Amino acid sequence: MTGTDEDDVRPTSLAAIDRAIHQCRRCPIGLLDNTAVMGEGLKRSILMVVGEQPGDQEDRAGKPFVGPSGQLLDRYLAEAGIDREATYVTNAVKHFKFVQRGKRRLHQSPTSGEIDACRWWLDSELAVVRPKVVLALGGSAARGVLGKSVTISRTRGHPIPLDGGGEAWVTAHPSYLLRLRDAKKREQERLFRADLAAVAERLAELSA
Numbered sequence: 340m341t342g343t344d345e346d347d348v349r350p351t352s353l354a355a356i357d358r359a360i361h362q363c364r365r366c367p368i369g370l371l372d373n374t375a376v377m378g379e380g381l382k383r384s385i386l387m388v389v390g391e392q393p394g395d396q397e398d399r400a401g402k403p404f405v406g407p408s409g410q411l412l413d414r415y416l417a418e419a420g421i422d423r424e425a426t427y428v429t430n431a432v433k434h435f436k437f438v439q440r441g442k443r444r445l446h447q448s449p450t451s452g453e454i455d456a457c458r459w460w461l462d463s464e465l466a467v468v469r470p471k472v473v474l475a476l477g478g479s480a481a482r483g484v485l486g487k488s489v490t491i492s493r494t495r496g497h498p499i500p501l502d503g504g505g506e507a508w509v510t511a512h513p514s515y516l517l518r519l520r521d522a523k524k525r526e527q528e529r530l531f532r533a534d535l536a537a538v539a540e541r542l543a544e545l546s547a
């Protein structure tokens with residue numbers, strides 16, 4: 340599936356990106372019964388947080404990270420002293436990918452090709468917001484931000500310079516923490532907390 344010529348003119352404002360993603364047919368996800376979910380936050384934010392894609396609740400609300408993963412993210416951000424209100428929050432993929440099972444819409448992970456197709460919009464947001472730090476939550480977000488697949492355990496905990504300016508930090512997706520139990524959960528929560536603390540420290544350095 341290809342975009343139209345019109346799609347290839349990069350929008351230069353958040354409002355224009357928002358309008359354009361609602362028309363996007365660069366991949367098949369936009370053909371499902373869903374709504375594009377635009378990033379949310381200040382036009383100029385020092386931190387951009389990138390998730391995978393909107394979930395069922397985000398699709399209904401038209402806002403990123405409002406469901407269970409978002410509530411968990413909010414808790415960890417607050418604990419690290421990072422103000423979500425001062426952060427731009429978005430997703431690597433702008434539409435909710437799902438399969439219908441009765442009344443339920445079950446999340447489906449986007450393919451690498453779908454993430455790469457949606458990079459056009461993430462790059463457009465990056466060009467407008469120009470964050471100094473981009474925090475990618477999970478593998479799909481990391482691919483969207485870095486343009487290649489990485490292993491979270493090998494990539495987390497240090498900054499990765501971005502071609503367009505600023506730096507990326509990679510950590511797990513909060514939904515991963517929600518799925519774990521017992522000792523593994525405690526260990527992954529500790530790592531997630533440490534990643535957010537490192538990002539908070541970096542933000543303080545960059546703001547000094």
Ligand code: URA
Pocket residue numbers: 390391392393394397402403404405406408409430514
């Ligand atoms: N998971 C994500 O990656 N993004 C959202 O907006 C919600 C859940």
